[in-house]
Amino acid sequence: MPGTKPPKRVGRGYERDLDVGPFRPMTDSFDLHLRAERKSPKTIRVYVDAVLWFAAVYLIPAELSDWSEVKGRHVQQWVTTLLADYSDSYANNQFRALQQFFKWYATEDPDEPRPNAMANLRPPKIGDKLVPVISDDELNALLAACKGGGFENRRDYAVISIFKDTGARLSEVAGLAVDDVAAREREATVTGKGITKYGSDPPYLGIGGVLPAELGGVGGQVLDVCVGEVGGLDAAGDAGFGEQPGHAACKRVDGRGGVACCCPAVPEHGVGG
Numbered sequence: 001m002p003g004t005k006p007p008k009r010v011g012r013g014y015e016r017d018l019d020v021g022p023f024r025p026m027t028d029s030f031d032l033h034l035r036a037e038r039k040s041p042k043t044i045r046v047y048v049d050a051v052l053w054f055a056a057v058y059l060i061p062a063e064l065s066d067w068s069e070v071k072g073r074h075v076q077q078w079v080t081t082l083l084a085d086y087s088d089s090y091a092n093n094q095f096r097a098l099q100q101f102f103k104w105y106a107t108e109d110p111d112e113p114r115p116n117a118m119a120n121l122r123p124p125k126i127g128d129k130l131v132p133v134i135s136d137d138e139l140n141a142l143l144a145a146c147k148g149g150g151f152e153n154r155r156d157y158a159v160i161s162i163f164k165d166t167g168a169r170l171s172e173v174a175g176l177a178v179d180d181v182a183a184r185e186r187e188a189t190v191t192g193k194g195i196t197k198y199g200s201d202p203p204y205l206g207i208g209g210v211l212p213a214e215l216g217g218v219g220g221q222v223l224d225v226c227v228g229e230v231g232g233l234d235a236a237g238d239a240g241f242g243e244q245p246g247h248a249a250c251k252r253v254d255g256r257g258g259v260a261c262c263c264p265a266v267p268e269h270g271v272g273g
Contacts, residue, residue, distance in 0.1 A: 031048050
């Protein structure tokens with residue numbers, strides 16, 4: 001948008017201007033609605049931030065001052081802007097978050113129904129995207145860079161090994177507590193979309209005793225102790241300064257291993273930027 005300052009880089013993302021002025025009361029009510037429905041903290045953050053970002057970066061510069069003024073074309077123009085700078089899957093995600101807001105906004109007051117600006121809109125299509133998968137040699141280079149004595153090496157080796165052996169998602173590993181890791185059975189129980197058990201084979205990798213040995217008697221989330229060096233983890237599994245903890249583990253060793261920083265769940269998600 002003309003006259004706006006370039007966003008500040010924070011971790012893998014950008015710092016956003018979420019000063020929404022007159023749009024704040026309704027967004028706060030939407031936040032309360034989501035909490036009352038017991039949505040997950042991550043879902044609430046995604047939905048509310050999408051609405052705040054839309055209002056702060058598009059609606060206010062467009063000189064709109066109330067949600068009742070928003071039309072379908074405003075949403076379409078915003079999505080087009082997102083598609084120019086972000087992936088189609090990200091734009092789709094933002095569209096669906098806004099869709100939840102406008103669906104709620106239209107029915108929030110049963111005595112005063114409001115038009116839904118997105119009633120006849122469709123989300124942007126997500127095209128096929130080939131994700132390069134990290135090779136065995138690159139994985140081995142990452143693990144080799146973690147070998148050696150000391151807590152940091154053992155910690156990083158354990159975390160990356162769990163991703164390698166199980167294909168678990170970052171949020172699943174970030175939520176692991178000490179009691180979730182069974183060294184004898186070589187299993188870790190994670191909570192993602194339901195409860196899933198992952199096993200480790202061969203037994204000397206990640207789950208096989210490294211984490212319990214390093215964390216014996218320590219409560220809380222595994223990555224809060226193992227990886228989160230700046231502050232703890234928030235409800236979405238993010239470490240301090242907006243950096244995801246599993247991603248931080250890869251960044252610590254990629255210089256030594258000569259491998260570009262990778263998405264932690266490498267078997268499933270391939271190589272990231």
